[in-house]
Structures are given as structure tokens and as C-alpha cells.
Amino acid sequence: MDKLKKIAAVLAEKNKIALICHINPDGDTVGSALALYAVLRKKGKSADIFCADAISEKLKYLPFSDRFNINRERRYDAAVAVDCGDRGRMGVMAEVFDSADIKICVDHHKSNGLTCDYTRVEPEKASTAEIVYALIKAFDESALDKDSATAVYAGILTDTGMFSYPATAAETHRIAADLYGFGIDASDIAYNVLKKTAKKGFLLTHRALSRTRFFNGDRIGVVAFFLRDFEETGAGAGDTEGIVNSVQNIDGVYVAIALTEIDATHYRVSIRTKDPVDASDIAGVFGGGGHRLAAGCRLDGDIEDIVDKLVKAAGDLLV
Ligand SMILES: [Mn+2]
Numbered sequence: 001m002d003k004l005k006k007i008a009a010v011l012a013e014k015n016k017i018a019l020i021c022h023i024n025p026d027g028d029t030v031g032s033a034l035a036l037y038a039v040l041r042k043k044g045k046s047a048d049i050f051c052a053d054a055i056s057e058k059l060k061y062l063p064f065s066d067r068f069n070i071n072r073e074r075r076y077d078a079a080v081a082v083d084c085g086d087r088g089r090m091g092v093m094a095e096v097f098d099s100a101d102i103k104i105c106v107d108h109h110k111s112n113g114l115t116c117d118y119t120r121v122e123p124e125k126a127s128t129a130e131i132v133y134a135l136i137k138a139f140d141e142s143a144l145d146k147d148s149a150t151a152v153y154a155g156i157l158t159d160t161g162m163f164s165y166p167a168t169a170a171e172t173h174r175i176a177a178d179l180y181g182f183g184i185d186a187s188d189i190a191y192n193v194l195k196k197t198a199k200k201g202f203l204l205t206h207r208a209l210s211r212t213r214f215f216n217g218d219r220i221g222v223v224a225f226f227l228r229d230f231e232e233t234g235a236g237a238g239d240t241e242g243i244v245n246s247v248q249n250i251d252g253v254y255v256a257i258a259l260t261e262i263d264a265t266h267y268r269v270s271i272r273t274k275d276p277v278d279a280s281d282i283a284g285v286f287g288g289g290g291h292r293l294a295a296g297c298r299l300d301g302d303i304e305d306i307v308d309k310l311v312k313a314a315g316d317l318l319v
Contacts, residue, residue, distance in 0.1 A: 002138075003118065003119075003120050004120055004131075004134055004135050004138050005138050006118060007080075007104055007106070007118050007120060007135060007138075008135055008138035008139040010078055010102060010104065010118060011040065011045075011078065011080075011135075011139055012139060012140075014045075014077035014078040014102065015045055015046050015077055016045075016046045016047075016048075016075070016076045016077045016078075017040055017045055017046070017047045017048075017076060017077060017078050017079070017080065018047075018048050018049075018050060018076040018078070018079040018080070018096050018097070018100060019033040019036050019037055019040075019047060019048070019049045019050065019079075019080050019082060020033070020049075020050045020051070020079060020080065020081045020082065020084065020090055020093050020096060020097050021033050021049070021050065021051040021082060021083065021084065021093075022051075022081075022083055022084035022086075022089040022090065023051075023052050023053045023089055023090070023091040024053055024268075025051050025053055025055055025056070025059070026083075026158060026159070026241075027058075027059060027154050027155055027157065027158025027159065027193055027194075028083045028127045028128050028129055028155040028156075028158055028159040029051075029082055029083035029084060029128065029155075030051070030055060030059045030062065030065065030151075030154075030155070031059075031062065031129050031151045031152060031153075031154040031155025031156075031158070032082040032083050032106070032127075032128045032129045032131075032132040032151070032152075032155050033049050033051075033082045034049065034062050034063065034064050034065060034147075034148075034151035035129065035132050035133070035136065035148040035149075035151035035152045035155070036080065036082065036132060036135070036136065036148075037049050037064055037067065038063065038064060038145070038147045038148040038151060039136050039139065039140070039143040039144065039148050041064075042143045042145070042148075043140060043143050048067075048070070048071045048072075048076075049064075049067055049068050049069075050068065050069055050072070050093040050096050051068050051069065051093065052090060052091025052092045052093045053091065054238075055068055056238040056241070057198070057238070058192060058193050058194070058196060059154075059193065061154075061189075061192035061193055062150065062151055062154055062193070063147040063150060063151065064147065064151075072096065075099055075100075075101075076096065076099065076100040076101070077100065077101050077102065078100055078101065078102040078103075078104060079096060079097045079099075079100030079102070079103055079104065080104040080105070080106060081097060081103075081104070081105045081106070081107070081114060081116070082106055082107070082128055082132065083106075083107055083108070083109075083127075083128035083155075084105070084107060084109075084114070085105065085107045085109040085111060085112030085113060085114050085121065086109075086111070086112075086113055086114060086289075087114060102117045102118070103115075103116040103117050103118075104116055104117065104118045104119070104120075105118070105119045105120070105121070106120050106128060106131050106132060106135060107119075107120070107121045107122075107128055107131075108121065108122050108123055108124075108125040108126070108127065108128050108130075108131060109121070109123065109289075109290070109291070110123040110280070110291070110292075111280065111289040111290075120135070124167065124169075125167065126156070126159055126160045126165060126167035126168050126169065126172050127155050127156045127158075127159035127160060127172075128155065128159070129151075129152045129153075129154075129155025129156045129159065130152075130155075130156060130171070130172060130175055132152060132155070133152045133175050133178075133179075136148065136152075144182060145182060146182050146183045146184060148182075149179040149181075149182035149183075149184050150179075150184050150185075150189060152175070152179060153176060153179045153184050153186065153189055154189055154193045156172060156175065156176060157189060157190060157193065157194065158193060158194060160172060161245070162190065162194065163176070165293065166275070166292075166293070167291075194242075198235075198239070200233050200234040200235040200239065201235055201239040203233040203234075203235065204225070204229055204230070204233045204235035204239050204240070204243070205243050205246075207229055207233065208223050208224065208225050208229060208240075208243055209223060209243065209246060209247070211223070211224065212247055213307075214253075215311045215315070216311065216314070216315050216318055218250075218252055218253065219252060219253060219254045219255065219318055220253070220254070220255045220256075220257070220311055220314050220315065220318070221247035221248075221250060221253045221255070221256045221257070222247075222256075222257045222258075222259070222307055222310070222311070223243065223244060223247055223256070223257070223258050223259070224258070224259040224260075224261070224267075224303065225237075225240050225243075225258065225259065225260045225261060226261045227261050227263070237260055237268075240258065240260055240270075243258065244256050244257070244258035244270050244272050245272060247272070248272040248273070248274065253274070254273060254274045254277045254318060255271065255272075255273050255274075255277055255279075255282065255314040255317075255318070256271070256272040256273070257269065257270070257271055257272075257310050257311075257314070258270040258271075258272075259299075259303065259306065259307070261303075262298075265300055265301055265302070266298065266299075266300050267298065267299050267300075267303065267306055268296065268298055269283070269286070269288070269296055269297050269298065269299055269306075269310065270294075270295075270296050271283055271290075271294070271295045271296060271297075271310075271314075272293065272294055273292075273293050273294075274293070275292075275293070277314070277317050277318065278292050278293075278317070279291065279292060279293055279294055279295035280292060280295040281317060282295065282310070282313050282314050282317065283295035283296055283297040284297075285313045286298070286299055286309070286310075286313070
């Protein structure tokens with residue numbers, strides 16, 4: 001039997017099902033989980049959704065986004081990790097995953113290393129939401145509605161950079177077209193999930209970008225978010241999302257790096273690249289991972305040493 005059909009059959013057979021997102025949740029993991037949640041609930045299943053980190057204000061636009069982490073039962077018949085190929089990326093919710101009788105993973109990360117009973121990884125797919133859409137169709141197409149279609153669309157929209165990243169395929173657009181059939185408001189979703197900016201986010205963007213530093217003949221751009229930026233603008237770590245893309249969009253910049261201060265000696269690192277530079281190769285040097293053009297890692301130490309190390313690692317790929 002086809003893997004996806006097998007997973008659909010397991011979901012049909014089981015009742016208590018946990019859906020688990022990755023930490024630093026993005027639109028794909030949240031949209032994928034919410035779409036499955038909507039469909040499973042509609043079919044009378046006792047589904048619950050979990051994420052170790054808070055859902056961003058933008059993603060709270062999505063139907064059922066207020067249902068996260070409300071029913072932390074310890075035992076589930078099945079748990080599905082969505083858009084998450086690493087136990088560590090589940091944060092504290094790995095406990096929920098571990099406690100389930102059957103473990104399932106639906107993902108598109110190349111570096112998937114999660115041990116499960118059933119795994120469906122499609123690294124060529126632009127988003128996990130596309131795989132989830134196929135899974136829902138295999139499970140029960142009649143359960144799709146505006147809520148689940150909205151969640152799938154949000155996942156696709158965010159992970160494809162509004163249908164602009166290279167992994168976007170004809171099939172991505174076909175699925176999006178299908179979703180219109182359920183009455184989604186694509187323009188409203190795009191505004192609320194991606195474009196909408198709070199003033200504090202605008203202030204953070206302005207501040208951080210004005211300090212952007214360039215290296216290697218302007219081929220590497222580095223932007224940093226410090227704790228004092230969050231304090232002084234009122235913005236949160238979630239408001240940094242997407243800002244690094246402005247650096248990546250600069251003509252001639254092949255590697256854009258964003259550092260977010262966790263505390264004085266710990267930084268979260270987001271890396272965006274242009275072809276042919278592989279972002280996951282840079283993140284991999286420091287124990288991180290991700291995709292070809294978007295990856296991340298964590299680095300500890302003095303900020304200037306961290307910048308030096310990252311610029312060196314990126315520069316090695318820019319010869
Ligand atoms: Mn994804």
C-alpha cells in the first residue's frame with residue numbers, strides 16, 4: 001500500500017491523535033497541523049495540537065489556532081509530527097510524541113532523522129502542507145472545508161514565499177487552485193499571515209536593517225537583533241521573521257544571515273542564500289540544518305566571534 005494511504009488508514013482507525021509542530025513554529029508546521037486537526041475533529045476524532053513555542057500573532061488568524069496545548073493528555077493512540085524531522089525540534093512536546101502508541105512523521109525536510117512507525121518525507125515538495133493536503137484526500141476528501149483549506153493554503157503560501165521559492169511547482173499551484181474551490185479568501189490569508197505588520201515590527205525592521213553589515217565584497221549581509229531592540233521597540237522574537245529576506249533580496253548578496261540574541265552569549269542564526277550557495281551547508285558546520293536556501297543553527301559566544309565564524313563558513317562556499 002502507498003505510504004500516504006497507510007498513514008491515512010492509521011488515522012482512520014485510531015481515535016486519540018496528537019499533532020505536533022516544531023519549535024519556532026512557522027506557517028507550514030502550524031497550517032499543516034491545523035488542517036489535519038480540523039479534518040480529524042470533523043470526523044469525530046479526539047485530536048489535539050501541540051507546539052512547545054507560542055504561535056505568532058499572524059498565525060493566530062488561522063481557524064482553531066486557539067486550541068494549541070489545551071489537552072495535554074499523556075497517552076495518544078497515534079502522534080503525527082508535522083514539518084518536523086527531528087525529535088529535538090519538538091521541544092518539550094517530544095514527551096507527547098514519545099508517549100503515543102504509533103508514531104508518524106509527515107515532512108519535507110531533507111535532513112529528516114526521526115524514527116517513526118510511518119514516515120512520509122518528500123524533500124522535493126515546497127511545503128509540508130502540500131503533503132498534508134494529499135494525506136487528507138487519502139483520508140477523507142469529504143472532510144475538507146473552508147477551515148482546513150485555509151490552513152493548507154497558509155502553509156503553502158508561507159513556505160513558498162508566496163509561490164516564489166524554487167521548490168514551488170505546477171502541483172503547488174494545482175493544489176492552491178483546488179483550495180479556492182472550498183471558498184478560501186486568498187487575499188485575506190496573504191495579508192493576515194504574511195504582509196500585516198504591527199508598528200513595533202516595523203520599528204524593529206527599520207532599526208535592524210539600518211545596522212546591516214556587508215562582507216566578502218558585499219556578497220554576505222549580516223543583520224542582528226539584540227535584546228535591547230525588543231525592549232525598546234516592544235517587538236518580540238516572532239517579529240524578526242522575514243526581515244532577513246530584505247537582505248537576501250539585495251542584488252549581489254548570496255548569503256544573508258540574521259542573528260537573534262537569546263541572551264548575552266547565545267544567538268539563534270537564520271541563514272538565507274541564493275543559488276548556488278547551500279544554506280544548510282553553512283548551518284551544518286555549526287550543527288544546524290534546514291533547506292537549500294533557508295537554514296538555521298545556534299551559536300554560543302561573543303557576537304563578533306560568531307559573525308567571524310559565520311562569515312568564514314559562508315565565504316568558504318563563495319569561492
Ligand atoms: Mn515546511
